Amino acid sequence: MAPLGVGALLGLVLACGCGGAAASAVPEDAPDDRAPAAEARVASVVAVAPALPTPALARVVADAPAVRKSWGHADADPSNDLEPGPPPPLADCEKRLAAAGVTFKTARVGTSRHVDGVPRCGAGQVVRFKRGPGKISYSSSPLLTCQMALALADFERVVQDEAVAHLGSRVVKIEHLGTFNCRKMALYDLVSEHSYANGVDLRRFILADGRVVDVLKHFRPTGEEAADPRTLFLRRLGNRLFDEDVFSNVVTPYFDSAHRNHIHVDMARYRVDGTRPQ
Numbered sequence: 001m002a003p004l005g006v007g008a009l010l011g012l013v014l015a016c017g018c019g020g021a022a023a024s025a026v027p028e029d030a031p032d033d034r035a036p037a038a039e040a041r042v043a044s045v046v047a048v049a050p051a052l053p054t055p056a057l058a059r060v061v062a063d064a065p066a067v068r069k070s071w072g073h074a075d076a077d078p079s080n081d082l083e084p085g086p087p088p089p090l091a092d093c094e095k096r097l098a099a100a101g102v103t104f105k106t107a108r109v110g111t112s113r114h115v116d117g118v119p120r121c122g123a124g125q126v127v128r129f130k131r132g133p134g135k136i137s138y139s140s141s142p143l144l145t146c147q148m149a150l151a152l153a154d155f156e157r158v159v160q161d162e163a164v165a166h167l168g169s170r171v172v173k174i175e176h177l178g179t180f181n182c183r184k185m186a187l188y189d190l191v192s193e194h195s196y197a198n199g200v201d202l203r204r205f206i207l208a209d210g211r212v213v214d215v216l217k218h219f220r221p222t223g224e225e226a227a228d229p230r231t232l233f234l235r236r237l238g239n240r241l242f243d244e245d246v247f248s249n250v251v252t253p254y255f256d257s258a259h260r261n262h263i264h265v266d267m268a269r270y271r272v273d274g275t276r277p278q
């Protein structure tokens with residue numbers, strides 16, 4: 001994949017209004033008219049890419065890692081990068097979540113008609129994430145695809161590792177900006193992973209000792225060496241979440257100003273590393 005490849009362009013979807021308007025349910029699906037138009041549309045976006053202001057685009061990972069990392073859930077198959085849509089349902093979703101130490105409620109959201117072969121909104125399999133193995137509470141219970149809920153369970157293990165290592169205290173609560181929110185990006189007719197309940201925006205981490213780590217205040221997206229342990233925690237957390245394949249995409253304030261106040265993570269089929277200076 002070239003530096004300005006489809007992954008980078010799809011990565012722009014992440015900048016499309018994260019934390020915006022409330023989720024909107026839509027009617028149940030009409031017949032699936034998946035068509036070659038989806039690929040044609042992405043190709044047309046690629047065709048105009050050189051005209052885009054792209055310096056803030058994340059480094060795109062062209063090659064999937066040969067060996068999955070310990071926490072791996074990311075979609076490492078580059079052959080399906082051009083297939084927008086929610087992850088396929090897992091037949092043993094509930095069993096896997098229980099094994100991962102997640103308490104949850106099965107949930108349901110509508111799915112919209114496909115437009116030009118691209119599903120616009122909703123997912124066939126979603127859960128309300130109540131509690132994970134890291135014993136973290138959330139500002140509201142995240143509504144997520146099963147794949148994303150499984151990834152969030154391992155995210156909790158990583159976040160506790162890094163919190164203890166850098167801050168000497170565990171995370172007890174996370175404030176997020178939302179999960180399910182049907183929208184597309186402004187410039188292109190491409191769909192955000194939030195439309196599929198397949199991403200979450202992480203804003204603040206509250207520690208057991210009362211301290212608060214705020215992405216807006218503490219990430220400080222510069223190339224300078226970080227002195228504040230809260231900055232080190234956030235940077236290291238982002239790096240690990242991507243490098244260890246916990247999520248497909250991890251986008252931090254390094255990526256662009258739209259992500260200055262949160263870390264976006266999702267389980268898209270393409271991959272973007274937004275955890276390092278551009």
Ligand SMILES: [Zn+2]
Pocket residue numbers: 014018019194199200201264265
């Ligand atoms: Zn987001």
